[in-house]
Amino acid sequence: MVILSLGLHPSTIDYSRHPGLDEATLTARIAAGEAALDEAGFDIVSCQIPADPDEAEARIRQCVAGRPIEGVMIGAGLRTEPEYTLLFERVVNLVNGLVPGIVFCFNTSPETTIEALRRCTRPAAR
Numbered sequence: 001m002v003i004l005s006l007g008l009h010p011s012t013i014d015y016s017r018h019p020g021l022d023e024a025t026l027t028a029r030i031a032a033g034e035a036a037l038d039e040a041g042f043d044i045v046s047c048q049i050p051a052d053p054d055e056a057e058a059r060i061r062q063c064v065a066g067r068p069i070e071g072v073m074i075g076a077g078l079r080t081e082p083e084y085t086l087l088f089e090r091v092v093n094l095v096n097g098l099v100p101g102i103v104f105c106f107n108t109s110p111e112t113t114i115e116a117l118r119r120c121t122r123p124a125a126r
Helices: 023-039 053-064 076-080 082-098 110-120
Strands: 002-008 043-049 069-074 103-106
Touching: 002 023, 002 053, 002 076, 002 082, 023 043, 023 110, 043 053, 053 082, 069 082, 069 110, 076 082, 103 110
Parallel strands: 002 043, 002 069, 069 103
Antiparallel strands: none
């Protein structure tokens, strides 16, 4: 199963709301999470989006194009920050339209992505 790992690009985040977190740290955490997913057998397409809805839509379309996406894991930053509610809504509707019947998964941090995927998908057979 090919999974779209979708979240805000680390450069988009307002780190003043997250003491002890900065762009470099978040980028490293995301990379480590994606490496763990690969090691666990998940086929991941990473798609980090900007906060601008039109640019985000274009980026998502680019990430999905020509790939057999069956599931999407949407990161907590996009889902939980109130200022991204309209973007989150647009993203969900776009992904649902691009891939009817897609399985949605949600994490609480880069470190919980593998747990989220195990709840609703299975790793790709190798």
